[in-house]
Each structure stands twice: as C-alpha cells, then as structure tokens.
Amino acid sequence: MGLPLTRDSVLQAHELVKPHIHLTPVQTNTTLSILASTPQSPDALKGTQWEGQTPAKPNVRLFFKCENFQRIGAFKVRGAFHAVKRLIEERGIEEVRKTGVATHSSGNHAQALALAAKAFHIPAHIVMPSVSTPSKIAGTQAQGATIHFSGSTSQERETAVKEVIAKTGATLVPPYDHPHIILGQGTLALELQSQARDLISQNKELSVGEVNKGLDAVITPCGGGGMLSGSAVALYGTGIRVFGAEPSFEGADDARRGVEAGKRIESVKTLTIADGLRTPLGEWTWKVVSNKSMVQGLYSVTEEQIRGAMRLVLERMKCFVEPSAVVGLATILYNEEFRHMVERAAGDEGWNIGVVFSGGNTTVEAISKLFAPVIDAKAE
Amino acid sequence: MGLPLTRDSVLQAHELVKPHIHLTPVQTNTTLSILASTPQSPDALKGTQWEGQTPAKPNVRLFFKCENFQRIGAFKVRGAFHAVKRLIEERGIEEVRKTGVATHSSGNHAQALALAAKAFHIPAHIVMPSVSTPSKIAGTQAQGATIHFSGSTSQERETAVKEVIAKTGATLVPPYDHPHIILGQGTLALELQSQARDLISQNKELSVGEVNKGLDAVITPCGGGGMLSGSAVALYGTGIRVFGAEPSFEGADDARRGVEAGKRIESVKTLTIADGLRTPLGEWTWKVVSNKSMVQGLYSVTEEQIRGAMRLVLERMKCFVEPSAVVGLATILYNEEFRHMVERAAGDEGWNIGVVFSGGNTTVEAISKLFAPVIDAKAE
Numbered sequence: 060m061g062l063p064l065t066r067d068s069v070l071q072a073h074e075l076v077k078p079h080i081h082l083t084p085v086q087t088n089t090t091l092s093i094l095a096s097t098p099q100s101p102d103a104l105k106g107t108q109w110e111g112q113t114p115a116k117p118n119v120r121l122f123f124k125c126e127n128f129q130r131i132g133a134f135k136v137r138g139a140f141h142a143v144k145r146l147i148e149e150r151g152i153e154e155v156r157k158t159g160v161a162t163h164s165s166g167n168h169a170q171a172l173a174l175a176a177k178a179f180h181i182p183a184h185i186v187m188p189s190v191s192t193p194s195k196i197a198g199t200q201a202q203g204a205t206i207h208f209s210g211s212t213s214q215e216r217e218t219a220v221k222e223v224i225a226k227t228g229a230t231l232v233p234p235y236d237h238p239h240i241i242l243g244q245g246t247l248a249l250e251l252q253s254q255a256r257d258l259i260s261q262n263k264e265l266s267v268g269e270v271n272k273g274l275d276a277v278i279t280p281c282g283g284g285g286m287l288s289g290s291a292v293a294l295y296g297t298g299i300r301v302f303g304a305e306p307s308f309e310g311a312d313d314a315r316r317g318v319e320a321g322k323r324i325e326s327v328k329t330l331t332i333a334d335g336l337r338t339p340l341g342e343w344t345w346k347v348v349s350n351k352s353m354v355q356g357l358y359s360v361t362e363e364q365i366r367g368a369m370r371l372v373l374e375r376m377k378c379f380v381e382p383s384a385v386v387g388l389a390t391i392l393y394n395e396e397f398r399h400m401v402e403r404a405a406g407d408e409g410w411n412i413g414v415v416f417s418g419g420n421t422t423v424e425a426i427s428k429l430f431a432p433v434i435d436a437k438a439e
Numbered sequence: 440m441g442l443p444l445t446r447d448s449v450l451q452a453h454e455l456v457k458p459h460i461h462l463t464p465v466q467t468n469t470t471l472s473i474l475a476s477t478p479q480s481p482d483a484l485k486g487t488q489w490e491g492q493t494p495a496k497p498n499v500r501l502f503f504k505c506e507n508f509q510r511i512g513a514f515k516v517r518g519a520f521h522a523v524k525r526l527i528e529e530r531g532i533e534e535v536r537k538t539g540v541a542t543h544s545s546g547n548h549a550q551a552l553a554l555a556a557k558a559f560h561i562p563a564h565i566v567m568p569s570v571s572t573p574s575k576i577a578g579t580q581a582q583g584a585t586i587h588f589s590g591s592t593s594q595e596r597e598t599a600v601k602e603v604i605a606k607t608g609a610t611l612v613p614p615y616d617h618p619h620i621i622l623g624q625g626t627l628a629l630e631l632q633s634q635a636r637d638l639i640s641q642n643k644e645l646s647v648g649e650v651n652k653g654l655d656a657v658i659t660p661c662g663g664g665g666m667l668s669g670s671a672v673a674l675y676g677t678g679i680r681v682f683g684a685e686p687s688f689e690g691a692d693d694a695r696r697g698v699e700a701g702k703r704i705e706s707v708k709t710l711t712i713a714d715g716l717r718t719p720l721g722e723w724t725w726k727v728v729s730n731k732s733m734v735q736g737l738y739s740v741t742e743e744q745i746r747g748a749m750r751l752v753l754e755r756m757k758c759f760v761e762p763s764a765v766v767g768l769a770t771i772l773y774n775e776e777f778r779h780m781v782e783r784a785a786g787d788e789g790w791n792i793g794v795v796f797s798g799g800n801t802t803v804e805a806i807s808k809l810f811a812p813v814i815d816a817k818a819e
Contacts, residue, residue: 132757
C-alpha cells in the first residue's frame with residue numbers, strides 16, 4: 060500500500076511530480092497581515108462565547124501559497140500525478156495503458172486524474188453523477204477522459220465505479236484516502252516552506268528578530284484531509300506547526316469533532332459554501348490528522364466568516380479563489396480560539412504563517428449567488 | 440509644461456518612480472492564447488457587419504501586464520508619483536509641503552495621488568462628489584488626504600477644486616492630461632516590453648520563428664488616454680505597434696470616433712460598465728492618440744464582450760480585474776476588425792501581443808450585479 064508517510068517520501072514524490080506541475084507563487088499582502096494582527100471589534104464577538112472578553116491580538120505575517128494558480132486550478136494535480144507515476148512504476152506503462160485508471164468525483168480530482176492520465180496516454184474512467192454541472196462534465200471530457208454517469212448518492216457512485224473497474228480492469232485512484240495521494244499533496248508544503256524562507260531572506264520588512272527565521276506554522280483547509288495530512292507529513296520534524304481549518308456549517312467540521320471525541324466521524328451531510336470540504340476524513344488521513352504530534356490543532360469557521368475572508372482575498376489581493384480555499388485565512392482572521400492560541404505561543408515576535416489557498420475553481424455566477432444577498436439587504 | 444513626450448523621458452520617469460511602485464508581473468495563459476487564436480463561431484457574428492463572412496483566424500500569443508496587482512490596485516500610481524516627484528524638483532520640497540497638491544476624482548487617481556503625497560509628507564486635497572461610495576471616500580481618507588465634498592457635475596467639481604486651490608495654494612495634479620502623468624503611465628510599457636522578452640527567451644513554447652523575438656504589439660484600454668498615450672510614447676521607435684481599446688456603449692468610444700472625424704470629442708456621457716473609461720481624451724492625450732505613427736489603431740467592444748472577457752480572466756486566469764481592465768483582451772477575442780487586421784499583418788508566424796490589465800478595483804457586489812442577470816435568465 061505504497062510508501063511510508065514520511066517527509067522523505069514527500070521529497071521523493073516532489074521529484075516525480077515537479078515536471079508536471081506549476082511551481083505556484085507564494086504571495087504576501089501587507090493589508091491582510093495587518094488586518095490579521097489587529098484585534099477584532101468587540102461587536103464581532105457578540106453572540107459568541109468570546110463576547111465581553113478582550114479580543115486577541117496575535118502578531119502574524121502571512122505567506123499565501125496560491126494553488127488556485129495550479130494546473131486545473133487546484134492542488135489536486137499533485138496527488139493525481141504522483142499516484143499515476145507510482146502506478147506506472149509498479150505495473151509498467153504497457154499494463155496501465157491497457158487497463159487505465161478510474162475514480163468517482165464531480166470535482167477537482169476528476170479533472171486532475173484525467174489530466175495526469177492523458178499525460179501518459181492512459182485511459183481514465185470518471186464516474187460522475189448525471190446531475191453534475193455541464194461545465195464540469197465538459198472540463199473532464201476535454202482532458203480526454205471517458206465519463207460514466209451514475210446516480211448522485213455515494214452508494215450509487217461507488218457501485219458504478221465498481222462496475223467500470225470490473226469491466227475494464229482499471230485501477231481505482233481515490234481522491235484523498237491513499238498514501239500516494241497524501242504524499243503528492245504534501246509537496247505543496249515543501250514548496251511553501253522554501254519559498255517563504257526565500258521571501259523572508261530577501262525582504263527586510265518580513266524578517267523580525269532572528270535573521271532568516273522561516274515559517275512558524277502552516278494552516279490548510281481540511282475536507283477529506285489529503286492536503287492537511289500531506290502537509291503534516293511533509294513538515295514533520297521541521298518545527299513548523301501544522302493546523303487544519305474546516306467550515307462549521309451543518310457539521311462539516313468532522314475532523315475537529317472526531318479528534319475531540321477520539322473517533323473518526325465517517326459520514327457528513329453538509330451544504331457548506333466551501334463545497335470542496337463537504338467530505339469526511341478517510342481512514343488514512345484520520346491517522347495523520349488525529350495524531351497531535353502531526354496536526355497541532357483543528358479550527359472551524361462560519362459561512363459568514365468564509366464569505367468575509369473570500370471578499371478580502373478577491374478585493375484586496377486581486378486573487379480569484381473558491382470558498383474552500385479561504386477557510387485557513389478565515390480562521391486566522393476570525394477564530395478567537397486560534398487567535399488567542401497564536402498570541403500566547405508567538406508572543407511579541409509573532410509568527411510567520413503559511414496559508415494555503417487550495418484552488419480557484421468557481422464561477423462568476425457562484426460569486427454572484429454568494430454575495431448578491433448582501434446587496435439586497437443594503438438596498439432595503 | 441514638463442518634459443518632451445519621448446521614450447527617453449519615459450526612461451527617466453521610470454528611474455524616478457521605480458522605488459515607489461511594484462514591478463507587477465507579466466503572465467501568460469495558454470487557454471486564452473489558444474482562444475484568441477481560434478476563429479469565432481459564425482453565430483457570434485450574427486447581427487454584426489461580419490455576419491456570413493469567414494471569421495478571422497489570427498495567430499497570437501498574449502502577455503498580460505497585471506497592473507491590478509499594482510499599489511492601490513491600478514496603474515495610476517505611476518503617473519501620480521512621477522508628477523509629485525517632478526513638482527518637488529521644480530519647487531523644492533519645503534514649498535510643496537507648504538501648499539500641497541489637489542485633484543478632483545472619485546476613482547483610482549484620487550487614491551494614487553493621496554498615496555504619492557503621503558510618501559513625501561505633502562498635504563493632498565481631493566475633491567469628491569458627496570455621492571461617492573463610502574468605501575472610496577474611506578480609502579482615500581485612509582491615505583491621509585483631506586476630502587472636500589462637491590456636487591457631482593463636472594462643473595461643480597471643477598469649481599470646488601478651484602476654490603481649494605485659491606485657498607491653499609495647492610498645485611493641481613490632473614488625472615491624465617499632463618505630460619508628467621502621461622510619461623509616468625508609460626513606464627508600464629517599458630516593463631511589459633522587457634518582461635515579455637525575458638519570458639520568451641526563457642520558454643521555448645513561446646518563441647516562434649526567430650529566436651528572442653519580443654513583442655509585436657501592445658494594446659491598452661483608453662479612457663482619458665494617459666496610459667495609451669504614455670505607452671505609445673514609451674514604445675515609439677521600437678517597432679512595437681500600439682493599439683487602444685474602448686467600450687462602444689453610449690459613445691464611450693470617443694477616441695476612435697474623434698480620430699475618424701479628425702477632431703477631438705470633448706465630452707462624453709456614458710454609463711458603460713467599464714467605469715474607468717467614461718472620460719474623453721484630453722488635449723495632450725489627443726495629440727498622441729490621434730497621431731497614426733504613435734497609435735496605430737483604435738477599436739471598441741460591447742458591454743457583453745467586456746463581460747465575456749472579464750469572465751475568462753476571473754475564471755481561467757484566476758485574476759481579479761475591474762471591467763475597464765479587460766477591454767484590450769475583449770478586442771483581441773471578439774473584435775473582427777482587429778482580428779482580421781492581425782491575421783493579415785502577422786501571417787502564419789503570428790504576433791506576440793502585450794495586453795494591459797489596468798486595474799482591479801471592483802467589489803464582489805459589483806461582480807454580482809454584472810453577472811447576476813445571467814443566473815436569472817438561466818433559472819427561468
């Protein structure tokens with residue numbers, strides 16, 4: 060079942076995927092770092108458990124890893140290319156070309172796997188609910204994949220993918236719960252670590268205290284947990300703390316709740332606007348995410364906080380992201396538990412925090428839906 | 440009245456403003472270059488003068504100068520810093536600090552001038568219509584400027600600015616119609632020229648035919664004409680052709696119409712969604728823009744074409760831009776006159792075209808308004 064989950068395995072994965080992916084930029088933004096270092100207004104805490112308390116005043120400098128500029132618009136190509144290249148190593152390219160790869164997904168993983176398969180002239184079978192949006196179907200077909208339609212429940216989709224595999228002999232490449240996927244996604248944390256270090260050493264404004272201090276922490280969104288657990292594996296032993304962020308809406312914070320209860324939550328039914336984070340942790344990702352020495356904390360944010368962070372990233376950074384991408388930033392800006400923790404741990408010197416923007420696959424219509432109600436409320 | 444309008448003056452301006460501005464990135468995007476090199480569908484030409492004709496098939500590679508990532512979110516800081524530094528040279532810093540600078544603007548120029556003034560501890564007086572959106576007023580105040588409110592007609596604004604000048608002795612820094620502003624804005628074309636050359640020499644996929652061929656053409660939006668005339672001055676004598684793009688809505692294409700008629704159109708009343716391009720050319724910018732050896736052509740696009748280009752830049756490039764920023768790209772994608780011209784002039788080898796994204800100062804609410812009607816139409 061693949062390589063051990065170690066930083067060394069992520070370094071190896073990086074060598075394999077590097078030629079196929081973009082080295083996405085790491086950006087800084089003075090306004091956002093200042094905002095994150097400013098206490099929230101007492102009003103913002105009204106109606107929360109923090110009401111009436113002194114708002115936290117963490118001192119942070121933020122480094123944004125922009126995976127929205129990645130190929131297919133999301134980090135998912137990292138895991139997909141890694142899984143496909145490992146499969147070719149194991150079985151030989153001829154065998155893999157005969158049988159192909161398969162997955163069920165309506166999102167970024169489908170396009171990522173289709174792209175990786177196409178790069179090696181391997182057939183890709185993607186099971187998608189027949190109710191998927193036409194643009195997603197077209198996007199996946201444009202990568203040369205064969206689409207198989209199914210019903211929309213997860214059971215119907217799994218049955219459909221099993222049928223495809225039985226018929227074709229294709230190998231299942233799951234969206235997150237596999238060591239090769241986890242190690243592939245972890246490569247973004249290696250890049251973030253070294254890009255942030257370069258930025259800090261080039262820019263005096265960013266260096267505080269010790270010369271060439273690198274990142275103190277990284278925060279990533281957590282849905283199925285591939286990116287979070289990959290980042291935790293990649294940074295294990297470096298001294299860089301790793302945190303996960305989730306939406307809280309309708310129980311989407313399954314990782315946080317599961318770790319609190321000491322037991323993985325196996326199913327989640329949420330319609331959070333962070334639609335890439337609606338899935339629960341898998342068995343492999345749970346092992347990493349629930350290990351306190353690997354992931355130091357999990358935090359959740361409301362839909363309104365996600366919208367607020369998204370507005371800032373669009374309007375201030377001029378960077379087009381999907382809602383799932385900004386839950387890490389929303390945590391830094393609005394989650395008082397996280398902010399108090401950073402204030403205590405980082406002290407006056409503050410922390411350099413790497414913040415992963417996971418992807419940018421949304422549409423102007425979706426943005427309109429997210430922000431249109433605000434207009435109406437103002438107009439009234 | 441300032442330096443001569445020559446490339447050499449732009450090079451001097453660049454030395455002056457460089458320490459104060461960002462070197463904004465030049466980006467390429469395979470999808471958009473391919474789209475621009477693909478003939479439009481016959482359906483897209485229905486109802487236009489090109490209906491029934493063979494759609495043009497230009498061969499282009501696009502290089503996007505992202506001034507939306509510039510300080511204050513738009514190219515306007517270039518001209519503002521240049522004008523302020525020249526004023527300091529002429530009058531001495533003490534004198535300028537005593538009297539200050541003034542302008543009337545509700546847009547990007549107000550914030551740019553406020554920022555430039557603040558950098559040298561110079562008072563800035565900004566006349567804004569009292570109906571301006573609160574966020575713009577707050578943004579300008581945040582730069583430390585003194586806001587003077589006026590009525591919203593251009594006459595009321597000009598009267599108000601005259602009163603402020605009479606009272607304070609401040610020097611008027613106009614938004615576009617001044618040699619120092621024109622030369623300042625032209626610095627973006629110098630950067631675009633050399634950044635595109637570097638990209639082409641580093642990337643085999645971008646070089647076609649001769650090795651290290653640079654840009655063949657540059658296209659910029661044209662409102663008051665500061666950026667277009669500055670770019671034309673900067674690139675004069677390099678062999679790089681310069682084109683301007685305007686919205687056609689309600690006569691916003693005053694430059695194109697004026698040049699055709701051989702006479703500057705002095706007033707325009709349009710509510711085009713490209714709200715940065717609602718102003719007519721000034722006297723100085725007209726001299727450059729109407730000179731065929733400096734600006735080789737002017738083209739206009741519809742509101743729908745601006746929306747279409749904006750969608751592509753947001754969704755595909757993941758780059759947050761304002762509607763005014765994309766009229767150049769819209770021309771390349773949708774204006775058959777431009778596309779036929781490029782097809783003829785560039786032949787099989789094609790052109791490398793520099794496309795200026797002028798700014799990114801819009802809001803999620805504005806995006807919602809621009810694209811919400813599409814949702815309604817689909818829902819019905």
